[in-house]
Amino acid sequence: MIIPEYLNALVDKDSIEETTFSLKLNEVNAFEVFYVGSLKKIDDALYITPDYENKKEEFPISKIMIREQGKEEMHVLYDGFQHGYNNMFCDEHDPEIDYEVKQLELGGQKLFSISMTLGYGIDYDDEKEDYEINDQEMVEVMNRPHRISWTQVKEEGYDWLTIQFTNAEGRSVFVDEELA
Numbered sequence: 001m002i003i004p005e006y007l008n009a010l011v012d013k014d015s016i017e018e019t020t021f022s023l024k025l026n027e028v029n030a031f032e033v034f035y036v037g038s039l040k041k042i043d044d045a046l047y048i049t050p051d052y053e054n055k056k057e058e059f060p061i062s063k064i065m066i067r068e069q070g071k072e073e074m075h076v077l078y079d080g081f082q083h084g085y086n087n088m089f090c091d092e093h094d095p096e097i098d099y100e101v102k103q104l105e106l107g108g109q110k111l112f113s114i115s116m117t118l119g120y121g122i123d124y125d126d127e128k129e130d131y132e133i134n135d136q137e138m139v140e141v142m143n144r145p146h147r148i149s150w151t152q153v154k155e156e157g158y159d160w161l162t163i164q165f166t167n168a169e170g171r172s173v174f175v176d177e178e179l180a
Contacts, residue, residue, distance in 0.1 A: 002120055004083075004155040010066075010075055015115075023114040025075070028068050030111040033104035033165055036063040036080075039173070046106070046173045050080070061093060064163060064175060065101075069111060077116065078161055081143050084179025085122060085157045088141040104165060106173060112165035119160035122180065124153065 001019060003011055012024035022029065038051045050062045061080035067073060078084075081093050103110060124131075131153070133139050138147035148156075159180040165173045 002118065002155055002158075004118075004158075005152065006076065006156070007116075010077075019119060020115060020117040023066070023077075023116065025068060030069070030113050030168075031066040032069055032110050033112050033114075033173075034065045034067070034074065034101050035104060036061060036099040036101055039102075039104075048104070048173060048175045061099060062175065062177060063099065063101075066114065077114070077163060078175065078177070080177075083156050083158070084161065084177065085159055086179055087143065088153065088157050091142065093143055104173060106165075106167050106171050107169055109167040109169065112167050112173075115164045115166075117162040118158045119162075120157075121159040122157065124150075124157065 001016055001021070003021070010023045010025055012022045012029065015022035015024075023031065025031075035048045036051070037048045038053065040047050040049050042049075048062065048064065063079050063081075064077040065074045066077060067075065080087055082088070087093070104112065106112075128150075131139055131150075133150055134147070137150045139150055139153050140147050141153065159178075161175065161177045161179060163175040
């Protein structure tokens with residue numbers, strides 16, 4: 001299983017099953033969740049989606065962050081400016097736009113266990129000649145001011161992402177993003 005370096009410290013290593021894993025940090029497995037986007041009901045389930053109604057640019061952005069209750073440090077789970085194949089190689093975004101960050105609350109509860117699935121369908125090594133890689137194995141990607149490593153491209157260039165946030169009552173909110 002490929003786990004992006006930026007998520008590595010958050011992954012509960014005992015929970016990994018093929019492409020799905022749960023999050024755990026400092027023995028804590030319930031987090032406060034913050035997002036940029038809209039909370040919408042789709043087919044009897046709640047989803048965090050890009051905010052298409054109040055979009056500030058052509059491609060509305062989703063962003064998901066978490067933190068331990070009572071802590072200040074935020075951890076990014078997904079950033080629509082940076083992660084996923086299209087955001088790295090196809091779509092340009094204006095990073096200066098100020099997006100509203102909301103805290104997820106469901107039934108009065110603000111703590112959620114988290115399960116993530118990352119989908120990788122691109123064989124980067126097989127298509128390596130299609131990318132401009134310099135002598136240091138660094139690649140220029142869109143929406144970042146610097147080159148990133150070829151390893152980082154393969155880790156963060158996932159095709160799709162699914163996240164399930166579940167509160168103590170067993171109620172869930174989902175993120176389901178097609179990224180390539």
